[in-house]
Amino acid sequence: MTTNRRRFLTGTAGVATAAAAASISKVAMAALPEPITQSSPDTMPPLVPDTGRPYTPVVTLNGWTLPWRMNNGVKEFHLVAEPVVREMAPGFKAHLWGYNGQSPGPTIEVVEGDHVRIFVTNKLPEHTSVHWHGQRLPNGMDGVTGLTQAGIPPGKTFVYEFVARRPGTFMYHPHADEMTQMAMGMMGSWITHPKSRHPLIDEVDRDFVFLLNAYDIEPGSYTPKIMTMLDFNLWSWNSRVFPGIDSLNVRLNDKVRIRIGNLTMTNHPMHLHGHEFLVTGTDGGPTPKSTRFHEVTTDIAVGQMRQIEFLADEEGDWAFHCHKSHHTMNAMGHDVPTMIGVEHRGVVKQITKLIPDYMVMGERGMADMAEMEMPLPDNTAPMMTGDGPFGSVEMGGMFSVVKVRRGQKRGDYSDPGWYPHPAGTVAYEWTGALPDPARAYGAGRSSMPRRQQPSKDVEVKVRKPANHGGHDH
Incomplete structure (x- = not known):
């Protein structure tokens, strides 16, 4: 089903106000906001508010913003917890749990001081709840099953109601059978915009948001292994893996904000090429300006939000990724031995007599994997994939591109294509003579003798691959 962008009916039929722990009566169900769903994995345009207080909306990377209705001054949303099918990359779909047709669920955007009412309908096979991560709210609306509320039974609808008391970047997720439900993809982003100009929150030209999540889905299968604790094989942004992650398209000299939340089982050092940024906010709110300093990588721990801002003043296609090298790979076997420098072509000839499709892997490193047309199971993504203007990008997982363009129009989030590099600005092959290397012969000894x-001295011999550019071996 495609996105239904119709605004909710604004009728004011009576809806009984209920605590989070009380289900909705059949009479009140008739007045529930319409549940809007979305199945497209593309990045949807920002949802400009036409009711309630105005704000500059965010863009959810490979996601969308949930519409609402105004009901007697209350901003009402309807979340539906349900099984979903999420396309993680072209040709690769996963059976996940999420909200309103997608995992993660839609972004919820409100304004500081808004009275918010969220109807949550449970279409899962077990009870659930929603915790509003980082929010200041009444204790009974905090969404911890057994502690602050009863679980929402399958088929029932509960109401959460509170005032959005402070601006910032937050998220929502279950606190019911959390190991299963979050491993299956149940999460979403929440943005509270300031009600007026804020001394610590600058206005920006582009505002993006996404969540970091991880899955263990064996090649050829569809459902995550929920018992996995650390050994995940799919590291994703908003349940998408590169090259399925859209680029972040901005105009030259735009001030850009990117909001990132981490709901994986490990930390992620997020790194932006070509620019420096400031960390201007966390899920605790905007950071004091005295604490801000420029950096190109910031670490986001489990359960944290980070808000970064930078001036996009360098044209080009700039990589943006987690700096843990295995997190920029797709499904891969973690027990593969290192074969670098091992000559096994003779063995391969014998093996291919029994297994015709067998291929040598890792003898010269793993880059060859990106070029191999290796048979894959029906439902999976290649380990390293994505074609750039100069060939294979040899990346997967938590990787995308910030595309900065002089000609990008204000408010235009469409992909401008690959950057046309000016003449003389691309690295090139040197064909002239090479000088002798400078060697240091006066190296110091160790601080104390063994x-x-x-x-006798041990000589380490290095085996270099054949056809090594004519250099000495």
Whole structure:
């Protein structure tokens, strides 16, 4: 089903105000806001408010913003917790749990001081709840099953109601069978915009948001392994893996804000190429200006939000990714031995007599994997994939591109294509003579001698691959 962008009916039929722990009666169900769903994995345009207080909306990377209705001054939303099918990359779909047709669920945007009412309908096979991560609210609306509320049974609808008391970047997720439900993809972003100009929150030209999440889905299968604690094989942004992650398209000299939340099982050092940024906010709110300093990588721990801002003043296609190298790979076997420098072509000839499709892997590193047309199971993504203007990008997982363009129009989030590099600004092959390398012969000794010296010096021999550019071996 495609996005239904119709605004909710604004009728004011009576809806009984209920605590989070009380289900909705059949009479009140008739007045529920219409549940809007979305199945497209593309980045949807920002949802400009036409009711309630105005604000500059965010863009959810490979996601969308949930519409609302105004009911006697209350901003009402309807979340539906349900099984979903999420396309993680072209040709690769996963059976997840999420909200309103997608995982993660839609972004909720409100304004500081808004009276918010969220109807949550449970279409899962077990009870659930919603915790509003980072919010100041009444204790009974905090969404912890057994502690602050009863779980929402399958088929029932509960109401959460509170005032959005402070601006910032937050998220929502269950606190019911959390190990299963979050491993299956149940989460979403929440943005509270300031009600007026704020001394610590600058206005920006582009405002993006996404969540970091991870899955263990074996190649050829569809459902995550919920018992996995650390050994995940799919590291994703908003349940998408590169090259399925859209680029972040901005205009030259735009001030850009990117809001990132981490609901994986480990930290992620997020790194932006070509620019420096400031960390201007966390899920605790905007950071004091005295604490801000420029950096190009910021670490986001589990359960944290980080808000970064930068001036996009360098044209080009700039990589943006987690700096943990295995987090920029797709499904891969973690028990594969290192074969670099091992000559096994003779063995391969014998193996291919029994297994015709067998291929040598890792003898010269793993880059060859990106070029191999290796048979894959029906439902999976290649380990390294994505074609750039100069060939294979050899990346997967938590990787995308910030595209900065002089000609990008204000409010235009469409992909401008690859950057046309000016003449003389691309790295090139040197074909001239190479100078002799400078060597240091006066290297110092160790700080103290070893107690037992080897009987003779050990010489390490390096085997380099054939056709090594004519250099000495």
